[in-house]
Amino acid sequence: xxxxxxxxxxxxxxxxxxxxxxxxxxxxxxxxxxxxxxxxxxxxxxxxxxxxxxxxxxxxxxxxxxxxxxxxxxxxxxxxxxxxxxxxxxxxxxxxxxxxxxxxxxxxxxxxxxxxxxxxxxxxxxxxxxxxxxxxxxxxxxxxxxxxxxxxxxxxxxxxxxxxxxxxxxxxxxxxxxxxxxxxxxxxxxxxxxxxxxxxxxxxxxxxxxxxxxxxxx
Numbered sequence: 001x002x003x004x005x006x007x008x009x010x011x012x013x014x015x016x017x018x019x020x021x022x023x024x025x026x027x028x029x030x031x032x033x034x035x036x037x038x039x040x041x042x043x044x045x046x047x048x049x050x051x052x053x054x055x056x057x058x059x060x061x062x063x064x065x066x067x068x069x070x071x072x073x074x075x076x077x078x079x080x081x082x083x084x085x086x087x088x089x090x091x092x093x094x095x096x097x098x099x100x101x102x103x104x105x106x107x108x109x110x111x112x113x114x115x116x117x118x119x120x121x122x123x124x125x126x127x128x129x130x131x132x133x134x135x136x137x138x139x140x141x142x143x144x145x146x147x148x149x150x151x152x153x154x155x156x157x158x159x160x161x162x163x164x165x166x167x168x169x170x171x172x173x174x175x176x177x178x179x180x181x182x183x184x185x186x187x188x189x190x191x192x193x194x195x196x197x198x199x200x201x202x203x204x205x206x207x208x209x210x211x212x213x214x215x216x217x218x
Contacts, residue, residue: 075184076108077217078142080194084204085174089155089162096152096176098194102142106185111140115152115178119161122171126195126214133181133189142182152176165199173199177214192217 083097096117102108112134120126142148155162157174164172177195184190195211 071184071186071188074105075186075188076102076104076106076142076144076182076190078108078111078180078182078190078192079103079217080180080192081147082176082194082196082205082208084206084208085198088174088198088203089166091155094153094155098150098152098176098196100142100148100150100180102144102146104184105144107144108142108182108184108190110137110181110183111142111148112136112181113150113178114181115150115176117152117156118175118177119157119165120173120175120197122173122199126175126177126211128214129177129179129193131179131191133191166201168200170199173197173209174203175211177211190218 079101081099081101083099086095086097087093100111100113114129114134116129118126140148155174157165161172164170165174175195175197177193180192180194182190182192193214193216195214197209197211198207200207
């Protein structure tokens with residue numbers, strides 16, 4: 001059973017509807033309109049909030065994507081150009097020259113090289129070098145389009161191996177390989193593997209052969 005106040009309220013509304021039917025209908029209509037407007041406003045606010053969150057997310061992705069793309073376009077890319085071997089077999093004067101070149105748009109910093117040399121049989125696999133960037137700064141900087149030579153002197157091989165590599169059509173080769181480390185202008189570390197093979201009586205740059213593997217970079 002309702003309270004006396006609830007009974008009086010309902011009686012007053014009933015009397016008003018009886019005495020002033022049109023006024024009561026208008027008031028009811030406005031009441032419904034007000035409720036609908038409130039609902040529409042609530043839904044609009046929810047949609048606006050969701051749209052704002054979505055816009056922030058899309059904007060973040062666009063900015064991040066543009067930044068990554070810009071870095072790829074602007075960063076340094078260090079490659080290797082091989083030269084020939086001079087005085088092959090002479091333990092004191094043998095020398096192999098390679099040139100590090102920056103093909104990117106910004107400088108390469110803290111350039112460091114980990115060079116290796118070995119004699120292999122054709123078809124043998126060169127063991128990969130673990131990628132361990134040195135904790136060294138303040139070494140060489142290679143500016144865009146600039147070149148920096150490196151000379152690998154001497155030879156670590158027996159007389160028999162040297163003779164086999166020098167033979168025409170030899171099944172043995174001397175391999176010069178290694179890793180070049182550097183940082184780009186954004187502070188990110190990078191590496192470039194290189195590997196070149198030589199054999200026969202002539203070991204000029206023209207006769208240099210690239211290895212099947214050990215030529216990747218990041």
